[in-house]
Amino acid sequence: xxxxxxxxxxxxxxxxxxxxxxxxxxxxxxxxxxxxxxxxxxxxxxxxxxxxxxxxxxxxxxxxxxxxxxxxxxxxxxxxxxxxxxxxxxxxxxxxxxxxxxxxxxxxxxxxxxxxxxxxxxxxxxxxxxxxxxxxxxxxxxxxxxxxxxxxxxxxxxxxxxxxxxxxxxxxxxxxxxxxxxxxxxxxxxxxxxxxxxxxxxxxxxxxxxxxxxxxxxxxxxxxxxxxxxxxxxxxxxxxxxxxxxxxxxxxxxxxxxxxxxxxxxxxxxxxxxxxxxxxxxxxxxxxxxxxxxxxxxxxxxxxxxxxxxxxxxxxxxxxxxxxxxxxxxxxxxxxxxxxxxxxxxxxxxxxxxxxxxxxxxxxxxx
Amino acid sequence: xxxxxxxxxxxxxxxxxxxxxxxxxxxxxxxxxxxxxxxxxxxxxxxxxxxxxxxxxxxxxxxxxxxxxxxxxxxxxxxxxxxxxxxxxxxxxxxxxxxxxxxxxxxxxxxxxxxxxxxxxxxxxxxxxxxxxxxxxxxxxxxxxxxxxxxxxxxxxxxxxxxxxxxxxxxxxxxxxxxxxxxxxxxxxxxxxxxxxxxxxxxxxxxxxxxxxxxxxxxxxxxxxxxxxxxxxxxxxxxxxxxxxxxxxxxxxxxxxxxxxxxxxxxxxxxxxxxxxxxxxxxxxxx
Numbered sequence: 001x002x003x004x005x006x007x008x009x010x011x012x013x014x015x016x017x018x019x020x021x022x023x024x025x026x027x028x029x030x031x032x033x034x035x036x037x038x039x040x041x042x043x044x045x046x047x048x049x050x051x052x053x054x055x056x057x058x059x060x061x062x063x064x065x066x067x068x069x070x071x072x073x074x075x076x077x078x079x080x081x082x083x084x085x086x087x088x089x090x091x092x093x094x095x096x097x098x099x100x101x102x103x104x105x106x107x108x109x110x111x112x113x114x115x116x117x118x119x120x121x122x123x124x125x126x127x128x129x130x131x132x133x134x135x136x137x138x139x140x141x142x143x144x145x146x147x148x149x150x151x152x153x154x155x156x157x158x159x160x161x162x163x164x165x166x167x168x169x170x171x172x173x174x175x176x177x178x179x180x181x182x183x184x185x186x187x188x189x190x191x192x193x194x195x196x197x198x199x200x201x202x203x204x205x206x207x208x209x210x211x212x213x214x215x216x217x218x219x220x221x222x223x224x225x226x227x228x229x230x231x232x233x234x235x236x237x238x239x240x241x242x243x244x245x246x247x248x249x250x251x252x253x254x255x256x257x258x259x260x261x262x263x264x265x266x267x268x269x270x271x272x273x274x275x276x277x278x279x280x281x282x283x284x285x286x287x288x289x290x291x292x293x294x295x296x297x298x299x300x301x302x303x304x305x306x307x308x309x310x311x312x313x314x315x316x317x318x319x320x321x322x323x324x325x326x327x328x329x330x331x332x333x334x335x336x337x338x339x340x341x342x343x344x345x346x347x348x349x350x351x352x353x354x355x356x357x358x359x360x361x362x363x364x365x366x367x
Numbered sequence: 368x369x370x371x372x373x374x375x376x377x378x379x380x381x382x383x384x385x386x387x388x389x390x391x392x393x394x395x396x397x398x399x400x401x402x403x404x405x406x407x408x409x410x411x412x413x414x415x416x417x418x419x420x421x422x423x424x425x426x427x428x429x430x431x432x433x434x435x436x437x438x439x440x441x442x443x444x445x446x447x448x449x450x451x452x453x454x455x456x457x458x459x460x461x462x463x464x465x466x467x468x469x470x471x472x473x474x475x476x477x478x479x480x481x482x483x484x485x486x487x488x489x490x491x492x493x494x495x496x497x498x499x500x501x502x503x504x505x506x507x508x509x510x511x512x513x514x515x516x517x518x519x520x521x522x523x524x525x526x527x528x529x530x531x532x533x534x535x536x537x538x539x540x541x542x543x544x545x546x547x548x549x550x551x552x553x554x555x556x557x558x559x560x561x562x563x564x565x566x567x568x569x570x571x572x573x574x575x576x577x578x579x580x581x582x583x584x585x586x587x588x589x590x591x592x593x594x595x596x597x598x599x600x601x602x603x604x605x606x607x608x609x610x611x612x613x614x615x616x617x618x619x620x621x622x623x624x625x626x627x628x629x630x631x632x633x634x635x636x637x638x639x640x641x642x643x644x645x646x647x648x649x650x651x652x653x654x
Contacts, residue, residue: 077547077549077619078547078549079549079550249547253540253541254541254544256537256541321530322528322530322531322534323529323530323533323534324530324533324534324537343537345534345537345538346530346534347534350527350528351527351528351529351530358426358529360426361423361426361427361428361583362423362581362595363583363593363595364593364595
């Protein structure tokens with residue numbers, strides 16, 4: 001059993017982090033202090049806060065605040081409960097967008113209503129375990145970290161409070177993504193600027209919910225109570241749930257993502273722990289940054305793209321036909337049985353017969 | 368509550384029939400007979416009904432045509448869905464496969480396929496000496512009365528843009544706003560409909576004997592030009608009508624990618640009247 005005290009103790013990483021702080025040069029901070037600052041309010045996925053695709057001015061400091069919330073959430077239609085740990089109350093945590101050369105400044109708050117210590121490791125950041133070494137906070141504490149966005153691309157962030165706590169916090173929901181746009185925006189494979197009309201952020205999570213003797217999913221009073229059982233399931237490496245946006249069915253029905261015929265949509269897809277392979281049924285990836293890093297030319301015309309566990313990728317697509325599209329993890333067992341399915345409803349325009357037509361409707365086989 | 372053209376077998380009819388020398392509850396020999404389930408007899412009648420399956424007209428999908436259907440003889444149907452304990456007796460006899468029960472107790476049996484339901488009907492018929500079978504789609508709809516919904520369909524149909532129908536159907540289904548509700552309830556928890564049947568369109572969908580069919584219609588929409596049946600798939604009825612492969616026991620995994628899947632799969636049976644019962648009913652002026 002994990003006691004609150006043990007959870008709060010952190011690990012060797014904390015010690016290393018303290019050493020890093022004292023070694024940090026103070027000079028850089030001076031230059032940054034003269035930069036303009038922008039405060040951004042985050043929005044819950046699959047939506048993304050308003051942002052410029054092409055930077056309108058020089059580098060700035062972009063301020064974000066996220067509150068960590070530990071809370072039970074329901075992750076499927078059967079009412080299965082996860083003792084979730086969340087950045088800002090959502091799984092995944094919100095997408096933060098800045099431009100290359102900007103400074104991302106995050107204030108992370110761990111309210112005293114929580115029971116565990118948390119931190120944040122930004123894959124977009126350099127040093128101090130991605131910032132994890134500088135951000136470990138107990139319930140009742142807050143911390144502010146600033147890092148320079150030196151590489152353009154989509155990057156995962158996740159909680160990494162040391163040792164065995166790391167995978168457990170991640171599979172309890174603590175991950176999200178940062179998108180660092182090139183200052184002059186996205187470019188196609190030939191270097192020509194490209195623009196998106198809409199952006200959606202799909203975070204994929206693998207969950208490992210313990211079962212009772214009858215095979216039913218167990219419920220626990222708090223996150224700490226499930227730790228021992230959950231680690232046993234985790235070590236089997238077979239998730240009980242693979243979902244988008246924290247819950248099976250969270251991006252379908254009335255929550256389906258929307259677009260219009262002719263819209264160019266950028267879909268950012270992150271998976272902090274496990275490999276996945278998004279596929280848009282009935283559509284394509286016109287330009288795909290499979291590894292998510294915009295300094296590399298995008299791949300063209302992909303059918304399915306591979307997102308490595310611990311990374312975020314981006315796919316750009318212009319919808320050409322109206323209708324319902326499913327966006328899935330194309331391990332179809334994970335899509336259908338474990339939950340990794342989303343929908344797009346695409347309105348407007350007319351049906352393009354040239355692209356597809358039903359030449360003969362179903363009828364008896366001609367003898 | 369009005370029990371319009373209906374009465375519960377155990378009440379008026381049984382009393383009358385016992386008077387005529389017909390016993391409803393057959394106790395029989397303890398080794399082989401099973402008591403008949405509690406059932407309700409519906410008076411014959413006519414009603415408008417949306418036909419099951421998919422329909423094409425002029426090579427384009429159209430909404431299911433509404434046709435006048437007639438039930439021309441009294442319809443005896445189980446008042447409740449087959450329960451966990453009912454089904455367990457068939458399992459104990461070795462005639463049914465154990466169900467993938469979502470819940471045990473005083474609840475309808477769930478986690479049963481069309482194949483399981485047919486096996487139960489066969490067993491019950493043998494053990495009661497009566498003829499029990501799955502209802503047809505029309506019979507089920509008649510018994511469901513006002514609770515019958517049929518397929519969830521969009522109203523739009525644009526031959527030049529099939530996507531309009533798909534989007535309309537998706538939104539229609541979404542707007543119904545039915546959240547998943549998988550936990551089976553005590554029998555009767557979903558109430559009695561105007562025909563005296565319990566738990567119609569609750570959270571256990573019911574198998575029927577009606578096969579999935581592609582129909583090409585012509586004329587005013589009621590004439591069938593051609594149809595191709597697939598009896599590896601049957602209509603299931605509840606909050607809505609949908610179609611499931613015969614071997615599916617969990618509607619959620621058997622459903623299509625877009626659409627509301629049944630929370631659970633179960634069934635109730637109808638009884639084909641014996642000659643004695645039919646004549647008794649005629650005596651009573653019901654038939």
